[in-house]
Amino acid sequence: MKVSTYKSNTFILEIFAVLLAVLFLAPFYLVLTNSVKTLKEILLDAASFPQLFHWSNYSDVWKVIDFPQAFMNSLQITAFSVVFIVLFSSMAAYQIVRRPSKFNSFVFLLLISAMIIPFQSLMLQLVRVTSLLELRGELYGIVACYLGFGMPLSVFLFHGFIKTVPLELEEAARVDGSNPYGVFFRIVFPLLMPIMVTVVILNTLWIWNDYLLPVLIIGGNKDLTTLPLAVTKFFGQYTKKWDLALAGLIMAITPILLFFLILQKYIVEGVTAGSVKG
Structure with a gap:
């Protein structure tokens, strides 16, 4: 009796999983x-299967947006x-963990608190500050902004993982004569x-997929235009070229999608390993 109940429950869950996957x-x-x-086919019936494959959409996108340049910028x-x-x-997480004060x-x-601040609330101030510091329209400007906004979550993840690193390894390295930088880069960092x-x-x-920050920082600098x-x-x-836009979207997300599929298993492993010890 239990077996039949189990099978029926499993079947219902499988149906639900399939419907969710389709969604x-x-x-x-x-x-x-x-x-x-073609644009005409899309406007007439976007859900239908294409009658004829227009691969020329991709070649047109390649030329219109200068795909190689945009790809290299991204x-x-x-x-x-x-x-x-x-x-x-x-380095910041290591200092915080090993030098408690x-x-x-x-x-x-402060870093953890920054994670809950909406980006939209900082947009005007960010534009003003980057303009005063002459960071807008420059490669180092957009990199500096990403560094600032990416630090909080990254420090939080490293902070939890560094607690799992045995302190004895660092003490042994110090006994062998390593300086603090040698201990970190030769022992801890690997x-x-x-x-x-x-x-x-x-x-x-x-x-890679961000649009808002490049719009604010890169602005009209065509030499730094990213794929988004x-x-x-x-x-x-007044017009939207959906045929070319969707082809461009496929071309833009394909590299990062392949990157994610290859390395996705490390996301769960890394986060789990960092949460073993509190």
């Missing part, structure tokens, strides 16, 4: 199918930002690899 995959179907349609901004976030947040506790509390991969993935997904900014060229005040 979440529906937007991907719409984007993929409409990216190879890659450059993302790479520099993530490298600096990982480096500075890991009221000041370090206050800094940690051990942070699981949570480091998590921090890299989370920040890469955020920075480039795709907006197909959305005008």
